[in-house]
Amino acid sequence: MSELRSALDELAALDLAELTDDAVLDLVGELSTVANRMAAALTSAVRVADRREAYRRDGAASMKSWLRGSCRLAPEEATAIVSTGRRIEQLPATAAAFAAGEITAAHARVITRAMTPGRVTKAAEAGIELAETDVILADLARKTTPHETKQGVKRWVAGIDPDGTLGEAADVRRRFSMADGLDGRVHVRGEFDPVGAEYLHTALAALMNGDRPAGDTRSHAEHQADALVALARGALDGGSLPDVRGERPHVRVTIDWRALCAARGAPGVSGGSLGWAGPICPETARRLACDAGVVRVVTGPDGLPLDVSRAQRTATAAIRRAVEIRDGHCVFAGCDASPEWCDVHHVVHWAHGGPTSCDNGALLCERHHTACHEGGFSVSRDPGTSIWHTWRSDGTEVLSRAGP
Numbered sequence: 001m002s003e004l005r006s007a008l009d010e011l012a013a014l015d016l017a018e019l020t021d022d023a024v025l026d027l028v029g030e031l032s033t034v035a036n037r038m039a040a041a042l043t044s045a046v047r048v049a050d051r052r053e054a055y056r057r058d059g060a061a062s063m064k065s066w067l068r069g070s071c072r073l074a075p076e077e078a079t080a081i082v083s084t085g086r087r088i089e090q091l092p093a094t095a096a097a098f099a100a101g102e103i104t105a106a107h108a109r110v111i112t113r114a115m116t117p118g119r120v121t122k123a124a125e126a127g128i129e130l131a132e133t134d135v136i137l138a139d140l141a142r143k144t145t146p147h148e149t150k151q152g153v154k155r156w157v158a159g160i161d162p163d164g165t166l167g168e169a170a171d172v173r174r175r176f177s178m179a180d181g182l183d184g185r186v187h188v189r190g191e192f193d194p195v196g197a198e199y200l201h202t203a204l205a206a207l208m209n210g211d212r213p214a215g216d217t218r219s220h221a222e223h224q225a226d227a228l229v230a231l232a233r234g235a236l237d238g239g240s241l242p243d244v245r246g247e248r249p250h251v252r253v254t255i256d257w258r259a260l261c262a263a264r265g266a267p268g269v270s271g272g273s274l275g276w277a278g279p280i281c282p283e284t285a286r287r288l289a290c291d292a293g294v295v296r297v298v299t300g301p302d303g304l305p306l307d308v309s310r311a312q313r314t315a316t317a318a319i320r321r322a323v324e325i326r327d328g329h330c331v332f333a334g335c336d337a338s339p340e341w342c343d344v345h346h347v348v349h350w351a352h353g354g355p356t357s358c359d360n361g362a363l364l365c366e367r368h369h370t371a372c373h374e375g376g377f378s379v380s381r382d383p384g385t386s387i388w389h390t391w392r393s394d395g396t397e398v399l400s401r402a403g404p
């Protein structure tokens with residue numbers, strides 16, 4: 001490994017601008033082959049660690065999670081390396097081409113991905129030699145791009161699995177994955193068997209049933225996404241889920257105390273973070289900490305927790321009921337979203353001493369709760385009445401309205 005490192009150091013020290021066109025093109029070709037060989041070596045090493053369950057040394061649950069944690073690989077990259085490593089073992093010709101740097105990791109993936117156990121068995125039953133297929137596909141990969149190789153792989157699949165029933169479905173009959181998209185978004189993928197899908201669809205349809213508030217321009221897909229989140233929130237808020245390490249499970253937000261007390265958009269304020277999904281902006285962290293049964297962890301200047309509690313921030317059932325009766329629907333200007341879609345917002349945030357009370361509560365749908373925390377809007381109520389005002393961040397009023 002030390003020789004490899006010094007070779008790389010030498011390479012890094014090379015003045016590329018000095019090279020002739022011929023020399024630079026030769027170098028690119030050479031490096032591309034070396035990169036393939038490195039990728040093959042990485043895949044083999046990962047396979048050995050995977051088979052021995054070496055990742056357990058560091059407390060990881062799988063080789064995939066070890067790669068994500070220790071090498072900071074994107075989830076799909078970690079998955080690809082682990083599964084290529086597992087399946088390429090039965091394909092010596094492809095493995096040899098990869099090890100020699102003749103094919104890329106993408107070629108190896110395209111070939112191994114198609115080699116599900118169901119298809120391999122079916123091919124054997126049909127008298128198609130796996131060894132022969134391996135040689136043909138490895139040869140194809142040497143001469144074509146991964147995309148073109150994929151077409152060849154598809155022809156092999158079509159020959160032994162014409163109706164596609166032995167595809168990934170035979171390998172994993174249902175799956176649901178959530179992957180961090182590196183852009184602050186989380187990508188969800190999956191497939192279900194008909195019965196599982198029926199349960200999911202029935203629950204989502206129930207949450208999507210009912211009149212949509214005026215001005216609700218969400219697409220069906222957006223509406224369905226909201227319903228899925230509402231399903232999870234309902235289960236967490238309702239306390240029907242099993243305890244995790246002796247605690248009632250709920251979303252946990254970590255927020256710096258300065259961020260908690262700072263004005264919206266204040267400069268130099270760090271955001272908060274969620275246990276799984278990672279960093280969020282300070283406004284979003286404050287909204288989460290405002291309402292819902294979210295567990296908040298407030299950290300001090302040294303980053304250590306000052307306070308971990310769920311306190312009384314969640315409106316008790318009685319307070320919530322009273323606020324629902326008084327407000328009737330979301331109190332934001334022009335919105336009629338019904339109470340079941342609403343949070344009880346703290347008009348004066350609890351971080352600034354606002355109590356969890358009927359007086360300090362305001363019914364806001366999720367969209368307008370977001371508008372108040374992230375969008376700079378605010379709402380206020382004339383004392384002793386149910387007349388609500390909606391304010392822009394510049395202090396001008398959008399509209400005032402009476403309660404139900």
Ligand SMILES: [Zn+2]
Pocket residue numbers: 287290291344345346369372373
């Ligand atoms: Zn709020």
Ligand SMILES: [Zn+2]
Pocket residue numbers: 330331332335336337364365366367368
């Ligand atoms: Zn609303």
